[in-house]
Amino acid sequence: MISTIIQKIMKHETLKENEASFFMENLASGEVSDAQASSVLSIMSFRGETVEEIVGFVKAIRKLSRITEPSLHHDLMDTCGTGGDGASTFNISTAVSIILSSLGIKVAKHGNKAVTSKSGSSDVLEALGIHAASNHYEANTQLSKYDIAFLHAPYFHPALKKVASLRQQLPFRTIFNSIGPLLNPMSPAYQLIGASNEIVAGKLAEVIRVLGIKRALIVTGKEGLDECSITGETSMFLVENNAVSAFTYTPEEAGLRRGSLHDLKVKNKQESAKLIISILNGEGNESAKNIVILNAAAALFASNRVQSIRDGVEIVNQCLQSQTAYYHLLEITKMEANVHVN
Template sequence: MLKQLLSKCAEGKALTEDEAYAAMNIIMSGEATDSQIASLLSMLRLRGETVDELVGFVRAMRDRMTAIEASDDVIDTCGTGGDGAATFNVSTAAAIVISSLGVKVAKHGNRAVSSKSGSADVLERLGIDIHTSPSAAKQALETKGLAFLFAPLYHAAMKHAAGPRKEIGFRTVFNLIGPLANPARCKRQVVGVYSTCYAEKLAEAMRRLGSEHVLFVTGRDGLDECSIAAETDVVELKDGAI
């Protein structure tokens, strides 16, 4: 089936939500070759991912992830990365600051793929054990108000795409869907996005996936952050309206 879906993408056609769901399940089950995964990621990047594709991919990820129970007031600060600006990992610093103010943060993150440092890289250099169990993360979230959810521990099936992602090196659809698949099922988030166009797509995808209040921020200087050197565009999803 994946060959048929690849052929459809090669013709410049978009996948339906169900087709995207099926493609991601094939990847996560280990049935796709590295070449097939790299081909799909490259074609999606060149054409531009649709909202249907984003929703289908995220649904598949959520269905296979190891989830943790969390209260409704938990938030996540996560960026897509891939802006090529080589800035430090702002979302991790922001998570630490706002948790100190009494906001519960389930910080979802990974190692760097196309940047100099990811959330996991930063925390490891600070001497923090990122390989904590889901039960330990849940306890930390409840008692300390901050937990780091290391993506490979909660999305173990995504290991099959790790090699192709690392080899091609550029941002892919995984940069976009990672922030949408928080294991704590956060419905409130601040998401840094490298493109306003994609911020709007992600807002629509998260609306369809049930998020309640999300801010998508894009610096006009190309940062997937609130920029201090240029104006920042904000797309807000709140109570079903964008």
Template structure:
């Protein structure tokens, strides 16, 4: 299998499964080489499915009957925005949707979702039972990936040392223990969109958007067009979203860049409280609207923007943030 990768040949799903079944027996140097070779030739749908099949069997499976939504990105886009999907997830939940936000620490940026969650002072559920309790009582649960995906947790240090996105970035959004059927998944490469969409279809999603923008974001952008693959059951359609179509003024990416976890936490609090307007607010509204749309709460992204604005105007998002901080 390694010889195939050295020749930039693709692995079958079975070969990818076997490769990762043996992965923890390799030296860190060999592990790094495999991840780099996969990245160099670009991971295929079959390779992603094989890895997902292996790691999925060692992940927690939370049985539930909630219609939950996740909004999550692969990371790795290298742009350095603040934690947009984390902010949007709180807005979505404040609009009356069950949100199970899956995420982890940064492997390739200054601040991953877990880093900013800690900086915000948000309490996180540590067991499946607590996750369900959080959803019942406050609509929102943040699922810290290492607590529920033990088999991947051990490679966190390696990923940070490598400093570039790997197949683990792709697996992250796909390994939620809630097996979320509705969501918005951002990817850091355009070629990953179709592959992730194909994987989601095999997982039986109800309604999902896979997004990547022309300026490289694993989010819906306010600086350029965003490419979308929309999945409903086994049906897909592709289209572009332009900020102008929603009455949002385009702004340079520099206007939505963030900093470290504490700086990003301050930005999020200010957006939710209404202290920040302009591009940072606009990009959260757009991404929250996408989450409200796939949840079924709104009939379109345009309607979702109105719902998200209303949640902020009425102070619902800030009140929810305070509840999340308070623990149960």
């Protein structure tokens, strides 16, 4: 069946959900060679993956994953981007997740080290001195202590070990960028997902509708950011009650001034961590601070905490001005340091 699937791909045909799932399972088990896998992933990437193909891959990886035991905490939130936008921005979703948890929202932050970017979420956590959970016990302990669990994807998805080296060899986004936000082992009820373009965002919305989730907001900035944009319009897809609604949103609608993409760029995880700390401390350049405010407000909206994104902006502003998120970060890093010293 593998040879049949590969032939279909080479003919630029698309796969059914069961075929995509079968291919992913065999890729994980080593039945698919690196050359075959590279060819299939490259062709799928350049023609664009279908909803059925993404669903098939997600179901296969979920089946093979170390899913955490049922959490003691309900209605978890996740903020995660697909990556692959090539913008070299700081880790906005990580800053957002810390803000949300400082407000008492339970967050299961799922991430990985960088593949096509300057700094992945796991990279910046390391720079911040935060330990990523490697099992369900650590994850639930972090949630109980800090209202946030940091989940390093490779620990929970051994099936992806086979494809890790392949992704390093392919210097462009693949289907694994798209499915990353859909593999959180704690199965969050709410999600804010950033996509690298509007086509991917629309597909992810359909995938989430098929897979089922309480409420999710998929966003993509017009300039290709896998975040809500502070420099222009953001395309948004809200998934709720088995339906998808699409709309656009501007910084002005949130009461924020447009900023500069240049002010969001970093060279490495250390620069990203430094900028995050300054923002949580109520400082940082205006563009960087405002894009975090906008995305945190969108996360509050996605998790049904506020009626509108603009309402969320007021809450996040107060959080930063009072340094609530900054002191929450200090508490996390201090406690984590003590755990690993002892």
